[in-house]
Amino acid sequence: MHLSTPILLSLLTGVTVVSALPSTIDTVDNEEGILETYGVQSDDQIVSSIIRQLNETIGTSNNCTACLTRLSIGKALVDARPDLVAPAFSKWCIDSGHFDADSCNQEYGISTVENSKGGANFADVLSLMDPLGYDGKLYCYYRDGGNCDKPATPNATLSHLWPPKSPEHMVAPEPANNGTIRVLHVSDLHIELDYTIGGEANCTNSLCCNPHSHNKHKLNGTSPYMGYWNSFYDSYYNDDFSFVKGNEINPFNNSDVWTPAATWGNYKCDPPERLINSSLNNVIDYAKQNNFTFDFTIFTGDMVDHDVSKFISLEETIKSEESVLRDLKSRLGSTPVYPVLGNHDSYPYGQLAPEQFSFSNKFTWNTELMSDMWQEFGWLKDAQAQQARSHYTGYAVETKVGLKVISLNSNTWFRNNNYAYINASNPDNFGMFKFLIDELVASEAKNQRVWITAHIPSGSSALPLPSKMFAEIVERFSPSTIAGIFFGHTHMDQFEILYAGSGNDTKSIENVLNHAWIAPSITPWGSINPAWRFYEVDSSTFSIMNMHTFYTKLNETFISNGAEPQWQHEYSARDVYNVSWPVTSPLNATFWHLVAEQVGKSVDVRQVYENYATRFSPRTPSCATSKKCDGDFCSLTSFTVDEYDECMAALS
Structure with a gap:
């Protein structure tokens, strides 16, 4: 043509x-x-x-x-x-x-x-x-600055790919209260391999704290942090996970640096490897101290840093991915990890081509690398690794406890993936949704519960049509078969609720169907504190009974004389919101609907939500005095891009 x-x-x-x-x-x-x-x-x-x-x-x-x-x-x-x-x-x-x-x-x-x-x-x-x-x-x-109006989302469906929903699958199974398992969730590590102690942490050229970061304004005099910040040590962890403080570095010898990068990181930087290992060491230490082990881990992606494209090569991407996966394996040992790839875990950034076009072979290096490593580490068996090679690193695995985990590559719906604009009106351009539906149909037939993991939330940074198709699939297989949905990407501690009909006029407790957990990040990039979490999961239904988040106040490491970060329990999801909820009931979509209602109505509750979303960062917004919290209700109650856009338009 x-x-x-x-x-x-x-x-x-x-x-x-x-x-x-x-x-x-x-x-x-x-x-x-x-x-x-x-x-x-x-x-x-x-x-x-x-x-x-x-x-x-x-x-x-x-x-x-x-x-x-x-x-x-x-x-x-x-x-x-x-x-x-x-x-x-x-x-x-x-x-x-x-x-x-x-x-x-x-x-x-x-x-x-x-x-x-x-x-x-x-x-x-x-x-x-x-x-x-x-x-x-x-x-x-x-992709071109909103130069066209957003086109109407095609009226498409994938309902021909599944059988009618039987009455027995209209409701979720009730927890048997026969005990819980524990599942670790980590996300968005974004290792900065060239993190440089003393590098500019107040840069004006994208990612900071590396050899090429700088501030375009010349510093007249000395850094304002001289004599105050004291954490500049070339620290590292040994293979046995023991901490070595390393040699002290004097970053104030460089008169061009406004804010020198400290040992453990900064809020405009991605983490050095030592911060990632500190978080993973804390995971293991906490489990040992409380006499339990994690049954498995979900990792919702993003291993490569946020630097501009001229400083990221194919070789750098591979090195970052290998480093993060080997750190996960070395720290978590025999605990299975079920990973997904994030939008940064590709080269070029965010790109992935549909299989039916002749360009998909440009990205098989990543599919092969990931499948080989996941298989080598014992996270996937041979058949599952082969499945990952065939589905853009997506796969389905039945865990040892009987739960199925279906992992998807959300670059297929990422709006920065240029290949997603080829034949964009096709409701399943990549064939990924058919893969997901086939797995869900098979699980539903034997009453098996399923978790779905991906990196990019369906209501955030996705394209409208695949967002709509994913919501349609989740609605069809909820609440009976899909027991949990897990994302990363935003770096915030958030959730998204799905209502039957997926429209802004259906946001009622009668229509609530399912929800997605959006995990906090290890990286502090974006002015947030590093965090990880774990779930207490009912051992029979695999519904989540509680969630615990742990974090460290990164700003306290700037004046700690190089000491390791102090990780602490931030909150229990069941305890921090004033929701009357039976102790025997899971934290399901109805629970989170009640939380979202409070967030929408009360500035005080909105502030509580923002505090946990950003982990009490020094830059956590004040909901009482700024408008930065005004869209919270829309983001929490929108499972699709169109819902979110309509909700935000109604606020303006």
Whole structure:
């Protein structure tokens, strides 16, 4: 499929015909002639011609038309000279100031898996997307600064993939109160391998605390923390987990550093490996002190740091993933870990191609690496590891206690995944939902309870259609079969509630069906304190009876003379909210609906929620004096993107 002849001629000759953009994509039969015309121009001439056409879209009265035009120009180019898409679009983007330079390279750059240099596979996407249809409008809304209005979500369903729901599966089984198991949940470790003690922690170039972080404003004098902060030691943990304080470092010798990075981390940085190991050591120490072991662990993803793309390579991604997984294995020993991949656990960032297209082989390195490591560590058996290789690292495993854990790769619904904009109106573009449904149907048939794990919450950072499809699936198999849903990604301690019908007019206690737990992060990036949690789980129904979160006040490590972080029990979910709830009942969606109601009605309860969401960070917002808490009720009671958007629009 190609653009109409006038537009193609304008691309080749440099004559501006942006106003001639057709309302539909026409077919051009003479492709050989087009290629021949490209052949008579030099690469520099073609790139210059494309840039002139792209520049013509800037400042037009209709930003949506401008964005769709750029996609159409790119599609015409990719059909004949895909190798020139990256240089043309990247240079235009940087020179025009459309995005900052790093974002331009990441969005429009070369095929980075092959070249191991910053950029995404934009040309791949252009070759198959419909630039003037739903694909293009969705892309222009989410990926091009909202230049198009958000298009209406297609009216799709996957209900043909499951049998009717029987009466016995309309209600959740009641806990037998025959004891509990304990399950560890860790998320968002984001190891910063080049974390540098004394590096700039108050930087103005994205991720801080590394050799290339800096503040664009020159420091006149000495750091304001000189004589106050004293935790600058090259500390580490031995293989036997014992702590070595290491040598003291004087970061104040560098007069260019405003805020020197301390031993254990900072709020604008991802964690050094020592902080990750400190958290995992605390997990093991707490279990030993209380004379129990964890039956298994769920890890909801994100191992790679938040640095800008020019400082992250394929090799760096692999090293980060291997480091985090080996730390988990070394600290947790024989405890099974059931991981998922996060949006940072890919290269290029957030990218994953559907299997039915020819680009999926660019990402098999990650599928193979993860499956091999998970199998090597004994977390997955041979058949499960092979399943992970076939489902974008998604798999289903029956735990030793009888619960099934289904793990999904949420990059399939990530709005920053450019490949998700190919045939975006397909309700199951990646085939992942059929995999999920097949597993749920099999479990329902034998009354087996299931947990679902993924990284990105369905109501946050997802695309609307897959968000809607996931909600439809969860509604069909709740509350009988799906006993728990677990996410990470936001770094906050949160939850999301699903109501029958998935609409904003259904948020009542009569319609509540299920909910998702969103785990706090180990990384402090985003001005929050590091945390981990565990669940007390009914041993017969696998419903969660209670949840305990542990955290450390990172700011206290700045003045601790290099001592290890002090981890403490932050709260028990059953105890902190004023909800009258039977001790024998699980913390199900009804419980969290009652909490959400209080959050919506009371500023005081909203503050309690924010305190725990951010783990009492020095930057926890005041709900009484700022508007930062105003959207809390919407985020807690929206299971889909459309619900959340509608709820937030009603507040404005």
